[in-house]
Amino acid sequence: AQKITQTQPGMFVQEKEAVTLDCTYDTSDPSYGLFWYKQPSSGEMIFLIYQGSYDQQNATEGRYSLNFQKARKSANLVISASQLGDSAMYFCAMRELNNAGNMLTFGGGTRLMVKP
Amino acid sequence: DSGVTQTPKHLITATGQRVTLRCSPRSGDLSVYWYQQSLDQGLQFLIQYYNGEERAKGNILERFSAQQFPDLHSELNLSSLELGDSALYFCASSVDHGRVVEKLFFGSGTQLSVL
Numbered sequence: 257a258q259k260i261t262q263t264q265p266g267m268f269v270q271e272k273e274a275v276t277l278d279c280t281y282d283t284s285d286p287s288y289g290l291f292w293y294k295q296p297s298s299g300e301m302i303f304l305i306y307q308g309s310y311d312q313q314n315a316t317e318g319r320y321s322l323n324f325q326k327a328r329k330s331a332n333l334v335i336s337a338s339q340l341g342d343s344a345m346y347f348c349a350m351r352e353l354n355n356a357g358n359m360l361t362f363g364g365g366t367r368l369m370v371k372p
Numbered sequence: 373d374s375g376v377t378q379t380p381k382h383l384i385t386a387t388g389q390r391v392t393l394r395c396s397p398r399s400g401d402l403s404v405y406w407y408q409q410s411l412d413q414g415l416q417f418l419i420q421y422y423n424g425e426e427r428a429k430g431n432i433l434e435r436f437s438a439q440q441f442p443d444l445h446s447e448l449n450l451s452s453l454e455l456g457d458s459a460l461y462f463c464a465s466s467v468d469h470g471r472v473v474e475k476l477f478f479g480s481g482t483q484l485s486v487l
Contacts, residue, residue: 359405
């Protein structure tokens with residue numbers, strides 16, 4: 257079974273509007289972390305935001321916030337006031353503490369395109 | 373800048389050849405992870421080292437090997453290269469010193485082209 261599912265292969269958003277990128281996950285480990293990374297066309301993988309499974313509050317980092325719904329096993333990324341520079345691939349990922357090696361498992365990604 | 377350094381940025385080689393990719397983790401990070409990103413397979417975990425020892429293996433081919441040195445830098449060796457090995461190879465590092473989930477930070481990747 258897929259551990260991380262991103263159901264939106266591609267999305268458009270108008271500049272200055274907010275956009276939500278969906279991510280659902282599957283784990284039985286009570287200790288895990290959820291991550292979002294941005295990959296622009298230049299190829300680097302940029303860390304955006306992190307949510308721990310025990311965190312009570314939703315994580316925020318500037319224009320990025322993570323809508324964490326633990327019971328639903330979802331960790332959607334919200335980007336407010338989209339900018340042209342936000343056009344990129346976005347990956348949701350998970351680390352499970354009790355998984356040997358506790359490596360990051362990635363979803364398939366969502367390509368976001370910001371329209372001027 | 374993530375603090376993780378990967379060299380070279382680009383590598384073009386021929387089938388059957390052998391290449392070495394290098395990674396220097398962030399200062400203080402003990403874990404190094406290698407990932408392969410290709411168009412058809414997405415981001416695949418290859419192997420992890422922690423403080424010099426192999427900790428976990430993913431979808432790593434037998435033609436590939438890695439090691440982590442005492443100064444914590446790591447090398448990924450790819451041999452008998454095939455066209456299908458063309459991909460973006462990422463190194464990531466994490467401190468991983470306790471029983472908490474730590475963040476992973478990625479290098480800028482090595483784009484390997486096998487011709």
